[in-house]
Amino acid sequence: MNIRITLDGKEIETTAGTLLVDVAADNGVYIPTLCYQRGKPCLGTCRACSVRVNGNVMASCTVPVAEGMTVEVDAADLNDMRKALVELLFAEGNHNCPSCEKSGRCELQAVGYEVGMLVSRFPYRFPPRTREHVAKYIWLERDRCIFCQRCVEFVRDHETGRKIFTIDDRGTHASIEIDVALADRMPPEQVREAAELCPVGCIIAKGVGYDKPIGQRKFEVKSIRERTLERSRK
Amino acid sequence: MTRPIQPEIPSHTLPAATLDPQTRAKREEKIQVAMIALCGCWGCTLSFLDMDENLLRLLDKINITRSSLTDVKRIPHRCAIGFIEGGVANDENIETLEHFRENCDILISVGACAVWGGVPAMRNMVPLGECLKEAYLDAPTAETDAPPRIPHHPDIPKITTHVYPCHEVVKMDYFIPGCPPDAASIFKVLDDLVNGREVDLPTSLIRYD
Ligand code: SF4
Ligand code: SF4
Numbered sequence: 001m002n003i004r005i006t007l008d009g010k011e012i013e014t015t016a017g018t019l020l021v022d023v024a025a026d027n028g029v030y031i032p033t034l035c036y037q038r039g040k041p042c043l044g045t046c047r048a049c050s051v052r053v054n055g056n057v058m059a060s061c062t063v064p065v066a067e068g069m070t071v072e073v074d075a076a077d078l079n080d081m082r083k084a085l086v087e088l089l090f091a092e093g094n095h096n097c098p099s100c101e102k103s104g105r106c107e108l109q110a111v112g113y114e115v116g117m118l119v120s121r122f123p124y125r126f127p128p129r130t131r132e133h134v135a136k137y138i139w140l141e142r143d144r145c146i147f148c149q150r151c152v153e154f155v156r157d158h159e160t161g162r163k164i165f166t167i168d169d170r171g172t173h174a175s176i177e178i179d180v181a182l183a184d185r186m187p188p189e190q191v192r193e194a195a196e197l198c199p200v201g202c203i204i205a206k207g208v209g210y211d212k213p214i215g216q217r218k219f220e221v222k223s224i225r226e227r228t229l230e231r232s233r234k
Numbered sequence: 235m236t237r238p239i240q241p242e243i244p245s246h247t248l249p250a251a252t253l254d255p256q257t258r259a260k261r262e263e264k265i266q267v268a269m270i271a272l273c274g275c276w277g278c279t280l281s282f283l284d285m286d287e288n289l290l291r292l293l294d295k296i297n298i299t300r301s302s303l304t305d306v307k308r309i310p311h312r313c314a315i316g317f318i319e320g321g322v323a324n325d326e327n328i329e330t331l332e333h334f335r336e337n338c339d340i341l342i343s344v345g346a347c348a349v350w351g352g353v354p355a356m357r358n359m360v361p362l363g364e365c366l367k368e369a370y371l372d373a374p375t376a377e378t379d380a381p382p383r384i385p386h387h388p389d390i391p392k393i394t395t396h397v398y399p400c401h402e403v404v405k406m407d408y409f410i411p412g413c414p415p416d417a418a419s420i421f422k423v424l425d426d427l428v429n430g431r432e433v434d435l436p437t438s439l440i441r442y443d
């Protein structure tokens with residue numbers, strides 16, 4: 001069903017039930033996301049896509065559009081709120097981009113650039129987090145996990161459908177865990193997919209490391225904003 | 235064991251060639267700019283030098299006092315703009331940073347180390363005692379013909395428990411991330427300030443590595 005909504009003051013026509021974050025991208029409005037991936041079920045964990053819908057702030061990946069909705073994306077307070085959410089993630093873990101295998105193709109870093117983060121307004125916590133390298137093909141660099149739950153939901157054992165990754169405990173004690181037995185029977189392309197799926201440099205395929213020179217890495221070739229808007233035009 | 239403390243002679247108090255009054259007057263009219271490194275690797279300072287001929291475009295407006303071009307430890311007089319490389323890792327860093335804060339109108343964190351601690355802050359996850367033990371007692375390069383010891387002497391700055399970003403020690407006015415930031419990013423900020431524009435680092439010049 002065709003409906004009309006107002007997006008940043010502009011009236012646009014769209015289909016009822018489409019996720020707001022996608023409708024925005026289809027209309028040239030970039031909304032940063034860290035957990036959401038177009039075409040996959042929404043996780044709603046990172047809140048980086050927060051916008052104002054009919055006066056209330058909500059995560060746009062969780063909102064199916066409906067007739068007459070008024071949506072604000074580009075407002076000073078909302079821009080700052082999204083920036084603060086990203087800054088929180090940088091202060092919460094340990095993000096030393098210069099020594100990170102994911103640098104240049106990391107979604108957190110790329111979104112940091114888009115929201116204009118220069119420094120985190122929150123005190124950097126420097127939590128001690130032990131890395132996990134027991135599995136044969138994968139190691140977890142826990143310093144960088146943002147608990148988006150992409151791996152938890154979308155990486156499953158091919159045979160049993162069981163989860164390979166889980167998040168243990170809560171709050172400051174939360175920790176990403178791997179089922180070593182299941183992980184060790186992941187075929188190589190599933191390992192690659194899992195490393196690619198992780199928006200940050202937490203899930204790392206062993207034996208890969210830095211494979212692209214600076215200047216030729218994913219988001220240097222094309223920014224995350226361009227990629228998001230381009231994908232929607234296809 | 236400790237030798238008596240030598241009287242300190244700061245380099246800026248050493249005799250220097252006197253300037254002719256005309257040149258001196260001209261210099262003093264300009265916007266004074268300084269840069270110093272705290273706990274960093276001097277990579278950011280090199281980026282400052284990498285501004286190359288771009289700097290020439292500003293030289294009729296700015297005078298660079300302390301920088302890697304002039305190796306003085308303290309700025310001789312008040313500056314309009316101070317760039318800081320590196321975070322705070324010892325008591326001498328605190329002193330230097332406070333001196334810069336008192337003597338600069340605008341203070342800017344340059345690079346990952348100044349902005350959040352950077353590479354040196356990797357020790358923040360390890361207790362200080364363990365770090366010193368690893369560095370001096372258990373290190374493969376530790377002296378073998380003398381009993382292992384952690385060096386301490388009044389002339390050696392005292393190391394802080396953690397490495398701190400500059401803005402957790404004094405107020406910083408602007409931030410240029412990167413390890414090191416591109417010369418273009420430093421130039422953009424300097425050029426904005428010198429020309430009285432609002433500082434605005436475009437997305438294309440923001441980098442964290
Ligand atoms: S995961 Fe991303 S943001 Fe974190 S250190 Fe690596 S590149 Fe930087
Ligand atoms: S390991 Fe990666 S994909 Fe999994 S929750 Fe952490 S950040 Fe998300």
Ligand code: SF4
Binds near residue numbers: 274344413
């Ligand atoms: S930010 Fe990087 S280049 Fe600059 S001082 Fe620190 S380690 Fe060196």
